[in-house]
Amino acid sequence: MSKVVVKLSKINKIYQTGEVSFQALKDINLEVKKGEFVAIIGASGSGKSTLMNLIGLLDHPTSGSYTLDGEDSSHLKEGKLAGIRNKKIGFVFQSFNLLSRTSAIDNVALPLIYAKVASSERMERAKQALLQVGLSEKLNSHPNQLSGGQQQRVAIARALVTNPEIILADEPTGNLDSKSGVEIMKIFHKLNAEGKTIIMITHEDDIARNARRIIRLKDGEIIK
Numbered sequence: 657m658s659k660v661v662v663k664l665s666k667i668n669k670i671y672q673t674g675e676v677s678f679q680a681l682k683d684i685n686l687e688v689k690k691g692e693f694v695a696i697i698g699a700s701g702s703g704k705s706t707l708m709n710l711i712g713l714l715d716h717p718t719s720g721s722y723t724l725d726g727e728d729s730s731h732l733k734e735g736k737l738a739g740i741r742n743k744k745i746g747f748v749f750q751s752f753n754l755l756s757r758t759s760a761i762d763n764v765a766l767p768l769i770y771a772k773v774a775s776s777e778r779m780e781r782a783k784q785a786l787l788q789v790g791l792s793e794k795l796n797s798h799p800n801q802l803s804g805g806q807q808q809r810v811a812i813a814r815a816l817v818t819n820p821e822i823i824l825a826d827e828p829t830g831n832l833d834s835k836s837g838v839e840i841m842k843i844f845h846k847l848n849a850e851g852k853t854i855i856m857i858t859h860e861d862d863i864a865r866n867a868r869r870i871i872r873l874k875d876g877e878i879i880k
């Protein structure tokens with residue numbers, strides 16, 4: 657039996673804006689095991705990004721507990737959370753979030769600077785990560801010289817370079833044409849076959865169908 661890497665128990669998230677409070681997540685219970693490929697699907701406003709931010713330790717729940725790779729995160733301070741986040745999670749966003757004046761290889765190597773890896777090893781590992789996403793020919797290209805699909809592959813390489821336990825992707829194909837979207841899904845399938853845990857958020861059914869398990873959110877609740 658694979659170990660549980662993500663365990664959310666009775667998670668609630670309430671946003672407070674002045675006098676107005678809004679419950680974005682309601683009593684969420686969710687377990688993801690190592691090596692799973694899970695899609696979280698739901699309409700706009702259903703709470704997908706809120707859930708992703710909690711799983712990625714970018715935000716705190718209002719109540720409930722969250723255990724990531726065996727460690728209860730509820731009582732950890734921001735410094736410790738940032739360390740766990742950098743080590744365990746690789747993020748992929750809808751809008752790629754690459755540095756525009758920086759080559760592909762330097763974009764990919766960036767997380768290794770924060771991880772204090774020596775320069776020569778950084779370049780070697782960034783090259784390997786770009787090879788994994790089929791971009792070994794584009795090491796020195798800048799984002800504006802790459803297609804949207806290629807930019808997203810650079811972003812995936814950047815997520816992989818620290819060798820995280822989990823890839824967490826929020827609408828990774830949201831800014832791509834369907835052909836590029838299919839390419840990105842092929843890469844996720846390959847990474848998953850190599851043992852990576854993938855949690856992918858989407859509002860598109862045909863993208864979600866790439867996952868082995870689909871979790872449906874509606875108005876902040878898991879309905880399926």
Ligand SMILES: Nc1ncnc2c1ncn2[C@@H]1O[C@H](COP(=O)(O)OP(=O)(O)O)[C@@H](O)[C@H]1O
Binds near residue numbers: 673680703705707
């Ligand atoms: N920082 C915030 N403050 C107040 N309300 C928010 C905040 N972030 C999200 N919301 C609200 O919570 C709900 C869920 O948002 P979100 O998680 O972004 O949904 P999704 O990603 O599924 O579109 C929405 O109604 C949104 O308006």
Ligand SMILES: [Mg+2]
Binds near residue numbers: 704705706
């Ligand atoms: Mg969202």
